[in-house]
Amino acid sequence: MRVMMSSESQRRRRVGAGGLVLAIGCSAMLLAQPPQPPARVDENPPTTVGQVEVGAPQPTFRAGVTLVTTDVIVRDGDGVFVPDLTKEDFLVTEDGVQQEIASLVLVHGGRVFNQLAPPPPVREGIVLPASSPANDTAGRIFIIFVDDLHLTPSMTPKVRQVFETLAESLVHEGDLFGIISTGPSSLSIDMTYDRGVLYGAMERITGDALSIADQIRQQEYSRGPTEVLWRAHVAFKTARDVLRNLEQVTDRRKAFIYLSNGYDFNPFPESRLYSSLSAGSRRDGLDRVGRGSMTQGEFDQFYGDYPDPLTDPFERMSRMGQQFADADLAVEIAELARVANRANTSFYTIDPRGLIAAPDINENINPDEWRMHMFKTQNTLRMLSELTGGIAVVNRNDYDDAFREIDAETSDYYILGFYTSNPDPTVRTRALEVEVADRRDLDVRARTHYTLPREPA
CATH class of the missing domain: 2.60.40 (Immunoglobulin-like)
Structure with missing residues (x-):
């Protein structure tokens, strides 16, 4: 009996030891696996501005007519x-x-007369139930896009005044509209008929564009000023997201009211080139030689050791990519226009700066560079309107007449x-x-x- 109990105890110990080894092995395998990353939370969820309820959802077919x-x-x-x-x-x-x-x-x-509704496309072998009729009868759909990342802070009162004129002259009872901004104004108002929200949104508009001095002094990389490019990309992406929502509406005219000062991927290139202390001192010396207050010999003595950024090979190499800045901007504008045309949406660009004669007196900038910058920014707004069949309200102060013209076109x-x-x-x-x-x-x-x-x- 004692021998039998001893054998049974040994067998149990072996089984227990085997289970312990198996448990340790499984634990080691689990610990050896790489830790699973936590579920990502989308910090920038897709915007819902521009989404319009048009009835029951229908199946989506990738292929077809x-x-x-x-x-x-x-x-x-x-x-x-x-x-x-x-x-x-x-x-x-x-x-x-x-x-x-x-x-x-x-x-x-502003009244809708559905003379001929589109029949469903013929799809062989597929029988679909009859779709529900559209439950939204708005004759006009507006998106008011406030690009406050490209609206000058000092122009905030003027921007609000233009926005108020827009609210009174363009958006009427029965119009469906949404409002969105690109910056600190934090406007994201889904499609609504309530005109009262227009005035609440107006009070929140605050310009946050870079000043001329900020654009000249900011950090750069080979493609241009980083902050300038980032702000433009934010504006274009926000507009594209809204336009993709508008693609779902096919039987209404959609107007995209675009408030912005426009875009320039390579602003004030010469001033940025001479923004460093040594290059700026050399430029001041050249100006003094041009005015006759310094001789060429004195210039060579004081500034001869300073590298000329116009001819310095390292400086030219670091800025090589900026020669394509205008082409890059044209590509961005064209892509935005393609998305708008796909959504059958017209851009009506509004420049709140109005008539522009000269730079502010506190801006120490080359007049030629300033004029070129103004031309580029205004031209981008004109391109957006012309490529989508809209109107550019640029370099003019008669906003009442402009909004009446837009009102007639969209009515x-x-x-x-x-x-x-x-x-x-x-x-x-x-x-x-x-x-x-x-x-x-x-x-x-x-x-x-x-x-x-x-x-x-």
Whole structure:
């Protein structure tokens, strides 16, 4: 009996030891695994400004026929809108190929007349239930984009005054609008009909643009001033996010009111070049030689050892990439315009600076550089409007007249829709032309192209 108990005890000890070894091994394997990172929290969630509820959601098909919509304004020789046109009166061509019009919506005086609703595209083998009708009857949709990262702080009272004029002259009862900003004003107001929020938003607007001195003295890298580029990218990304939300609305005219001072990726290049102490001293010496208060010999004696940033090879190498600054800016503007055209949205750019004659008296800047900077910033706003069929309110002070003009454009219009006959997804940018058949006396305004979205990778 004692022998049997001894054997049983030994067996249990072996089993217990084996279990202990297995537990230690499993623990070691768990400890050897790399720690799992905590779940990431999106610090910049996607904006909801621009999202409009248009009925029950429908299935999304990646392949199929694309419905293209474009807004059209038709006026006679006296500039009066022509509201009695039908589907048969319009002629739409895409890349020179005539398209069959599938939908026609008339908005006249802000009222919506759905003359011809678009039929669903034909998809073989797929039967879909009837879609719910749209539950939003707003004739106009506005996005008010306050780019306070590019609005001068000293101009804040003027910006608020322009915003108040906009609220009183452009946005009316029954208009659907949203407001968003890019900087410290912290405006993010979802689509609403409540005009009362306009005045609350106006009180929060605060300009936060870099001053001329800040742009000259800030840190740079090979592509240009870092802060200037970062601020522009923030503004463009915010605008693109809102436009992607607007793509879901296909039967309304969408106006993007863009308040900004414009953009320049390479501001005041010569002043930035001479912003260091040694380069600035050399430049002052050259100015004194030019005025005759210093001889060339004295200049060579005092400043001869200072490197000339215009000819210094290391300085030129470090700034080599800045020669493409204007091209980079044009690419950014073109991409933003493509997203807007895809959403059938027009930019109405507003420069609150108004008429500009000369720099502020406290700004010590070369007049030629200042004029070039003003031209570039204003030109970017003009490009955004022209590429999307809008209006640029630039270098003018008559904001009342400008907003009345925008009001007229957004109150009377047609929206034509067609299913493109070109299924090739590689042809992304396509030319559009809209005419009124046999009516050469009418002035027809419509967008000239649109761009298909990129296919997911």
